[in-house]
Amino acid sequence: QVRLQESGPGLVKPSExxxxxxxxxxxxxxxxxxxxxxxxxxxxxxEWIGSMWHGGNAFYKxxxxxxxxxxxxxxxxxxxxxxxxxxxxxxxxxxxxRNAEETTPYGPFDFWGQxxxxxxxx
Amino acid sequence: DIVMTQSPDSLAVSLGERATINCKSSQSVLxxxxxKNYFAWYQHKAGQPPKLLMHWASTRESGVPDRxxxxxxxxxxxxxxxxxxxxxxxxYYCQQYYSTPLTFGGGTKVDIK
Numbered sequence: 567q568v569r570l571q572e573s574g575p576g577l578v579k580p581s582e583x584x585x586x587x588x589x590x591x592x593x594x595x596x597x598x599x600x601x602x603x604x605x606x607x608x609x610x611x612x613e614w615i616g617s618m619w620h621g622g623n624a625f626y627k628x629x630x631x632x633x634x635x636x637x638x639x640x641x642x643x644x645x646x647x648x649x650x651x652x653x654x655x656x657x658x659x660x661x662x663x664r665n666a667e668e669t670t671p672y673g674p675f676d677f678w679g680q681x682x683x684x685x686x687x688x
Numbered sequence: 689d690i691v692m693t694q695s696p697d698s699l700a701v702s703l704g705e706r707a708t709i710n711c712k713s714s715q716s717v718l719x720x721x722x723x724k725n726y727f728a729w730y731q732h733k734a735g736q737p738p739k740l741l742m743h744w745a746s747t748r749e750s751g752v753p754d755r756x757x758x759x760x761x762x763x764x765x766x767x768x769x770x771x772x773x774x775x776x777x778x779x780y781y782c783q784q785y786y787s788t789p790l791t792f793g794g795g796t797k798v799d800i801k
Contacts (some may be wrong), residue, residue, distance in 0.1 A: 602790075604738075611781065611792055611793070611794045611795045612730075612732075612738065612781055612783075612792040612795075613792070614789055614790040614791065614792070617788075617790070625788045625789075627788075627789040628689075628789060661737055661738070663737075665785075666740070666743065667785075671785075671788060671790070672726060672785045672786065672787070672788075673743075673785050674728035674730075674740050674743045674783060674785055675730075675738070675740060676740050676749070678737035678738060678739075679737060680736075680737055681737055
């Protein structure tokens with residue numbers, strides 16, 4: 567059973583950079599699969615942010631691409647999300663998850679973290 | 689972007705009765721080379737992460753009760769709960785993974801009548 571856990575600051579100031587890390591257990595991210603981030607603003611639905619391969623190939627939501635960077639640290643079995651120039655609209659629960667297809671991002675998400683609430687406020 | 693439109697936004701069903709949720713994609717998510725619909729359903733309960741129920745439109749995940757079934761192809765899909773149980777109260781989302789950006793429907797809230 568693959569386990570994922572998000573970590574990072576729960577409060578970020580407007581215009582600053584949101585940074586979250588997902589620690590994966592019971593599976594090595596360098597063994598395969600794409601790993602992604604999905605968020606849910608309060609009272610709204612799910613929104614895909616991006617998915618990445620441990621080697622660095624990443625796919626981002628176009629409307630967020632200029633602000634998003636995803637990276638992986640295989641030595642720690644972690645992958646990370648950085649979202650710059652945040653506003654109140656970026657307030658959301660952020661989930662990390664695994665894409666169920668081994669070699670492409672074109673798959674559903676089969677394992678999810680519990681989610682981390684990030685509030686953007688001064 | 690492929691837009692996913694779910695209906696209804698919410699529904700209330702008596703225990704033991706059938707619940708039906710629809711999802712329509714703005715373009716086909718059927719990949720002709722393998723005849724697979726790149727489509728999934730999730731169940732999302734409050735305070736928990738979403739749970740994958742169904743992929744390839746109608747393939748149930750391991751451990752998902754058989755009262756859940758998925759159907760449809762191309763642009764029109766349905767999730768049916770044949771006999772609603774109390775533990776099925778949740779928001780249900782559809783998702784396409786045919787192309788990036790991966791997109792979700794707006795969600796359907798299912799409650800007990």
